[in-house]
Amino acid sequence: MFLTLIAFAVALGILITFHELGHYWVARICGVRVLRFSIGFGRVLLRRTDRHGTEWAVSAIPLGGYVKMQDDPPPDASRAEAGRAFNNQSVWRRMAIVVAGPLFNLVLAVVFYAALDMAGTRMPAPILSQPEASSPAGRAGFMAGDRILAIDGHAVASWNDARWRLLDVLSSGGQAVLDVRPTAGGVQRRTLVLKTGNRLDPSQGDPLAWAGLRLEQPPPVVREVGPGSPGQAAGLQVGDTITAVGDLTGTLDASALVAYIQQHAGVSLPMTVMRGGVPISLHVVPRPEEIDGRKVGRIGIMLGGDVPMVTVRYGVLDSVWHGARRTGETAWMSLRMMGRMAVGDVSWRNLSGPVTMADYAGQSARIGLAAYVAYLALISISLGVLNLLPIPLLDGGHLLYYLLEVVRGRPVPERWMQIGQRTGLGLLVCLMGLALFNDFARLFT
Structure with missing residues (x-):
C-alpha cells in the first residue's frame, strides 16, 4: 500500500508539474507576469x-502544482505593468498559454517512449495460442504458434503492439488484415472479421480472448513444492514440466491445469512430467479445501513458465519518431474511445x-522502472487529452x-461564462x- 501511494504521488507530481511548466514557460515568452x-x-x-x-514554492500536499498569473493589473499599475497582465494579452497569446500545458504533457510522453525505445x-513476443474454432480468430484460420508480423500493414514488434492495434478494431467492428508466420515457416495473410463492435466491458474479461486471440502460454513448470503437500507426496x-494430468493432454497452460485440478478434489489423477528430458508417470490426489463456500482441489505447488520475449530497441532518431507516433496514436485512440x-x-x-490509477501506479512500480515509465507516458497522454476537451473549467x-x-x-459575455x-x-x-463508482466496483468484484 505504501509503495502504491508513493508511486501515485510521484506520478501526479511529475505530470501535473510538467503540465504547469508549459503554462509558465509560454506565459513568460508572451511577457505575462507569473506571481x-x-x-x-x-x-x-x-x-x-x-x-x-x-515566487517559486514547495507546498505541503505533493499532488501536482499550479501557476498563478497576474490576471488583471492593479489600479495604480503603469502602462508597462498593465501590459503584463494575462487578461490584457491578445486572444492568440492567451490561447497559446492555455494550450501549452496539455501540449507539454504530450511532449513528455514522447520523451518517455523515446527513452524506453x-x-x-x-x-x-506476439505468438498466439490455439483459438476456439467458433471464435472470430478460429474462423479466420489462426493456429497455435502463429507469430503476428503486421496488422493492416503496420509492423508489429511485440504482443503489446498487437493488442493496441487490435483493440481499436474490436471496439469499432470491421476487419483487420494480419500477416503471420506459422510454426511451419513462411508468411501467411489472414483476415479477422468482427461484424459488430465489442463494447470492451472490463467485467466481461479480456476482449481479445473473446475474439480468440490469446498470447501463447508456456508449458507449466513446477517452481515450488510445498512440504507435506499432495504434490510432494x-x-x-522443482523444474518438472507437466505435460498431462488426467484426461487433460495436448498443449497445457497453467490456468487450464489449475482449473482441472480444482475440479477433481480427492480424485487420484495420473500425471506425466518431463524431468531432464525424460517423461515420468506419477499419481497425485488433490487435497479438498473450502474456498468461498465451495470445495476445490489443491496439490500445494507453485507453477510458472517462461513466455517467449523480444527486446524492442531503436536508435535515437527512430526512438523519437516511434515515440511521437505512439503518442499521437494513443491520443487519437483515447479520443475515439x-x-x-x-x-x-x-x-x-x-x-x-x-x-x-493509484493501483496501476503501484503495480507498474513493482514490475520495474520500464513499466513505471510506460505508465507515466500513458497517464501523461490521458492528462493532455482530457485537458483539451471543450469542457469549461x-x-x-x-x-x-x-x-x-x-x-x-x-470577449464572451460574463453570463455565458458563468453558465458554462x-x-x-x-x-x-x-x-x-462514475469513475469512482467503477474504481470501487473493481475493488469489490
Whole structure:
C-alpha cells in the first residue's frame, strides 16, 4: 500500500508539474507576469522569489502544482505593468498559454517512449495460442504458434503492439488484415472479421480472448513444492514440466491445469512430467479445501513458465519518431474511445478514477522502472487529452471561449461564462462520480 501511494504521488507530481511548466514557460515568452509557481498545494513550506518577481514554492500536499498569473493589473499599475497582465494579452497569446500545458504533457510522453525505445524494453513476443474454432480468430484460420508480423500493414514488434492495434478494431467492428508466420515457416495473410463492435466491458474479461486471440502460454513448470503437500507426496520436483494430468493432454497452460485440478478434489489423477528430458508417470490426489463456500482441489505447488520475449530497441532518431507516433496514436485512440463511450459503443466501465490509477501506479512500480515509465507516458497522454476537451473549467473550455471570441470579435459575455462554468462543473462531478463508482466496483468484484 505504501509503495502504491508513493508511486501515485510521484506520478501526479511529475505530470501535473510538467503540465504547469508549459503554462509558465509560454506565459513568460508572451511577457505575462507569473506571481507563483508552486510544486504541490496547500500551505507553503519553502519559497524563493526570483529576479522576475515570480515566487517559486514547495507546498505541503505533493499532488501536482499550479501557476498563478497576474490576471488583471492593479489600479495604480503603469502602462508597462498593465501590459503584463494575462487578461490584457491578445486572444492568440492567451490561447497559446492555455494550450501549452496539455501540449507539454504530450511532449513528455514522447520523451518517455523515446527513452524506453533507446534503452530497450523486454516484451512478450506476439505468438498466439490455439483459438476456439467458433471464435472470430478460429474462423479466420489462426493456429497455435502463429507469430503476428503486421496488422493492416503496420509492423508489429511485440504482443503489446498487437493488442493496441487490435483493440481499436474490436471496439469499432470491421476487419483487420494480419500477416503471420506459422510454426511451419513462411508468411501467411489472414483476415479477422468482427461484424459488430465489442463494447470492451472490463467485467466481461479480456476482449481479445473473446475474439480468440490469446498470447501463447508456456508449458507449466513446477517452481515450488510445498512440504507435506499432495504434490510432494506424488513425487513432484522443482523444474518438472507437466505435460498431462488426467484426461487433460495436448498443449497445457497453467490456468487450464489449475482449473482441472480444482475440479477433481480427492480424485487420484495420473500425471506425466518431463524431468531432464525424460517423461515420468506419477499419481497425485488433490487435497479438498473450502474456498468461498465451495470445495476445490489443491496439490500445494507453485507453477510458472517462461513466455517467449523480444527486446524492442531503436536508435535515437527512430526512438523519437516511434515515440511521437505512439503518442499521437494513443491520443487519437483515447479520443475515439471517449466518443464511442458517449454513444454507447464502448462500456462506461472503462472510465477509471484515482483509485484505479493509484493501483496501476503501484503495480507498474513493482514490475520495474520500464513499466513505471510506460505508465507515466500513458497517464501523461490521458492528462493532455482530457485537458483539451471543450469542457469549461478545463484548458479546452478556455480555448473554446477564446475561439468564440475570435469569431465574435469581442470577449464572451460574463453570463455565458458563468453558465458554462456551472455546466462544466456539473459534468466533471458526474464523470468523477462514475469513475469512482467503477474504481470501487473493481475493488469489490
